[in-house]
Amino acid sequence: xxxxxxxxxxxxxxxxxxxxxxxxxxxxxxxxxxxxxxxxxxxxxxxxxxxxxxxxxxxxxxxxxxxxxxxxxxxxxxxxxxxxxxxxxxxxxxxxxxxxxxxxxxxxxxxxxxxxxxxxxxxxxxxxxxxxxxxxxxxxxxxxxxxxxxxxxxxxxxxxxxxxxxxxxxxxxxxxxxxxxxxxxxxxxxxxxxxxxxxxxxxxxxxxxxxxxxxxxxxxxxxxxxxxxxxxxxxxxxxxxxxxxxxxxxxxxxxxxxxxxxxxxxxxxxxxxxxxxxxxxxxxxxxxxxxxxxxxxxxxxxxxxxxxxxxxxx
Numbered sequence: 001x002x003x004x005x006x007x008x009x010x011x012x013x014x015x016x017x018x019x020x021x022x023x024x025x026x027x028x029x030x031x032x033x034x035x036x037x038x039x040x041x042x043x044x045x046x047x048x049x050x051x052x053x054x055x056x057x058x059x060x061x062x063x064x065x066x067x068x069x070x071x072x073x074x075x076x077x078x079x080x081x082x083x084x085x086x087x088x089x090x091x092x093x094x095x096x097x098x099x100x101x102x103x104x105x106x107x108x109x110x111x112x113x114x115x116x117x118x119x120x121x122x123x124x125x126x127x128x129x130x131x132x133x134x135x136x137x138x139x140x141x142x143x144x145x146x147x148x149x150x151x152x153x154x155x156x157x158x159x160x161x162x163x164x165x166x167x168x169x170x171x172x173x174x175x176x177x178x179x180x181x182x183x184x185x186x187x188x189x190x191x192x193x194x195x196x197x198x199x200x201x202x203x204x205x206x207x208x209x210x211x212x213x214x215x216x217x218x219x220x221x222x223x224x225x226x227x228x229x230x231x232x233x234x235x236x237x238x239x240x241x242x243x244x245x246x247x248x249x250x251x252x253x254x255x256x257x258x259x260x261x262x263x264x265x266x267x268x269x270x271x272x273x274x275x276x277x278x279x280x281x282x283x284x285x286x287x288x289x290x291x292x293x294x295x296x297x298x299x300x301x302x303x304x305x306x307x308x309x310x311x312x313x314x
Contacts, residue, residue, distance in 0.1 A: 009056060016056060018055065019032055019061075021050075024049065052067075128163055131156045131160050134153075134155040180214050180248075187226045187244065194231070194234050198234045199240075205243070210248045221282075232274055240260060251305060251306055259297050262295065263298050275291060290302075
């Protein structure tokens with residue numbers, strides 16, 4: 001910004017000097033100078049008043065300074081209406097995204113519910129029917145005709161196994177089961193059935209004061225780790241006692257499967273697909289999986305952070 005000014009002196013040969021100041025930026029008068037142009041650069045937005053006065057050779061000062069008032073407007077992006085417009089746009093965008101995400105979650109939950117219902121009512125019922133009809137046909141086959149009886153028994157057994165697997169899938173997909181308490185119930189029931197059938201005493205410990213929403217992927221991975229561990233104990237441990245201990249502390253879920261069996265020598269050759277699968281499931285959960293074994297038993301330990309898996313406290 002450039003301001004030009006000039007004063008009139010009526011004495012012969014008089015040369016005037018000038019003093020100026022910019023109220024709003026500098027409150028002090030400048031030193032007297034014969035300069036009649038002043039430039040201001042990069043003034044901040046705001047209101048200003050430029051004042052200038054003349055000084056004669058004998059030091060007399062004009063009684064009333066000349067003034068000019070002006071205002072520097074803020075840039076477009078700093079004006080109130082622009083800021084308001086931006087805030088409204090951002091708010092509208094956030095609301096739209098939130099509504100879209102909620103709508104997608106509701107649609108996903110409906111799809112999961114429909115899949116779980118269809119699997120249970122259609123495929124599960126059909127597999128149960130196949131198993132039942134195979135067992136009926138097996139009983140009607142004359143004794144000694146193993147060429148027919150054995151395939152029928154295999155069909156019935158495979159169908160029953162598929163029904164059990166289907167039950168696990170339906171449970172994992174069902175959105176009504178997306179809670180930690182539902183996971184605990186499922187693990188307790190499975191462990192109790194598996195160990196009772198082998199005359200193995202079970203100690204099951206789980207917190208009663210913690211319940212929160214848990215995603216389907218996390219529930220599925222944790223349950224299959226427990227299922228694989230329980231199956232390994234019943235098949236290979238040769239134990240009389242087993243324990244499933246679940247703890248929620250320090251923002252983590254801690255799971256232990258213990259037995260008093262014969263143990264084994266830990267090595268890559270002895271781990272097999274079961275332990276390898278459990279390690280991979282723990283990795284997908286962002287957790288750590290550990291096997292502690294000796295001649296007096298084996299402990300499988302899973303520690304996983306809950307902040308990635310938990311949606312909200314119950």
